[in-house]
Amino acid sequence: MADEGAGVQEAKVPERVVDGKPTLYCFETCPFCWKVRSLLSWKGVDFSKVEVDPMKKKELKWSDWSAVPVYVEADGTQVNDSNPILHWVNSNHTGGTPFPRAGEDESQDKWMDFSGDVLGKSIVAVIYSSYGDSRKALAYVSEVESFSRWQAFQAKWLGGFIMRMVGKSRAKMFELPPEENLEFQLDHLSSALAGDFMGGEVPNGADFANYGILRAMQGLRGFPIVEAHGSIGPWFQRMKSTSGV
Numbered sequence: 550m551a552d553e554g555a556g557v558q559e560a561k562v563p564e565r566v567v568d569g570k571p572t573l574y575c576f577e578t579c580p581f582c583w584k585v586r587s588l589l590s591w592k593g594v595d596f597s598k599v600e601v602d603p604m605k606k607k608e609l610k611w612s613d614w615s616a617v618p619v620y621v622e623a624d625g626t627q628v629n630d631s632n633p634i635l636h637w638v639n640s641n642h643t644g645g646t647p648f649p650r651a652g653e654d655e656s657q658d659k660w661m662d663f664s665g666d667v668l669g670k671s672i673v674a675v676i677y678s679s680y681g682d683s684r685k686a687l688a689y690v691s692e693v694e695s696f697s698r699w700q701a702f703q704a705k706w707l708g709g710f711i712m713r714m715v716g717k718s719r720a721k722m723f724e725l726p727p728e729e730n731l732e733f734q735l736d737h738l739s740s741a742l743a744g745d746f747m748g749g750e751v752p753n754g755a756d757f758a759n760y761g762i763l764r765a766m767q768g769l770r771g772f773p774i775v776e777a778h779g780s781i782g783p784w785f786q787r788m789k790s791t792s793g794v
C-alpha cells in the first residue's frame with residue numbers, strides 16, 4: 550500500500566470513538582495491530598478494540614485508509630498506519646518512558662521500518678505455509694461475538710485460501726525458504742539490541758514494532774523458532790512481561 554494517507558488525518562471522526570476511549574480498529578491476527586496493542590498496554594492506556602471482519606472490512610468502510618490498524622484518539626483524531634500510530638501514542642499519552650520521535654534516532658527509525666518491510670513479510674511466509682496452517686491462523690474468527698457464523702465461515706475458508714496465496718507471494722521475496730529466512734532475519738534483528746532492549750534499558754519504538762510483529766505468531770506456525778532463538782527469544786520474553794501482552 551502507498552504511504553499516502555498514512556499518519557494523522559486532518560478531519561476528526563469523533564463518531565468512530567467507542568465508549569469515549571481511544572479506539573483501535575484491528576484484526577486479531579494482524580501483526581501491525583499487535584505493534585500498537587503492545588505499546589498501549591505498556592503505557593496502560595485504556596482503549597476500545599473494534600474487531601474488523603477481515604473479508605469485508607465493513608467496520609472500516611467509513612475510512613479512506615482501508616488497512617488495519619486505524620487508531621482513533623478519544624477526541625476523534627484519526628491516525629493511520631502502525632508506525633505513525635506508535636509515534637502518536639508515544640507523544641500523546643503519559644505512562645512509561647517516552648522514546649525518540651520519528652527522525653530523532655536513526656537506528657530506531659531503521660528498525661521500525663524493518664518491522665513492516667522485512668519482518669512482517671517474513672512471518673507471513675511462515676504462518677501461511679500451507680492451507681491447513683492458514684485456516685488455523687484464521688480460526689479465531691469463530692470466537693468473535695460480533696461476527697455471524699457465515700462471516701466466520703467465509704473468513705476461515707476463503708480468507709485461509711487468500712492468505713495462503715499471500716504467503717506464497719511473500720515467500721518469493723526472500724532467497725531462503727520461509728523458516729530459514731525467519732531465523733536469518735531474527736539473527737539480523739538481534740544486532741539491534743542495545744542491552745536488554747533495542748532502546749537500551751527501556752523499550753523504544755523499534756522494540757514495540759518488532760515485538761508486535763512476532764507476538765502475532767504466538768500459537769501459530771513458526772512461533773517456536775522465535776522462542777528458541779538465542780537472543781531474540783529472551784528479548785521476546787522481556788517484552789512480553791514488560792508490555793503485559
Ligand SMILES: N[C@@H](CCC(=O)N[C@@H](CS)C(=O)NCC(=O)O)C(=O)O
Pocket residue numbers: 550576578579580581615616617618629630631632665
Ligand atoms: N503499512 C501498514 C500495513 C497494514 C496491513 O497491511 N494490514 C493488513 C492486515 S495485517 C490489512 O489490513 N490488509 C487489508 C488491506 O490492506 O486492505 C501498517 O504498518 O499499518
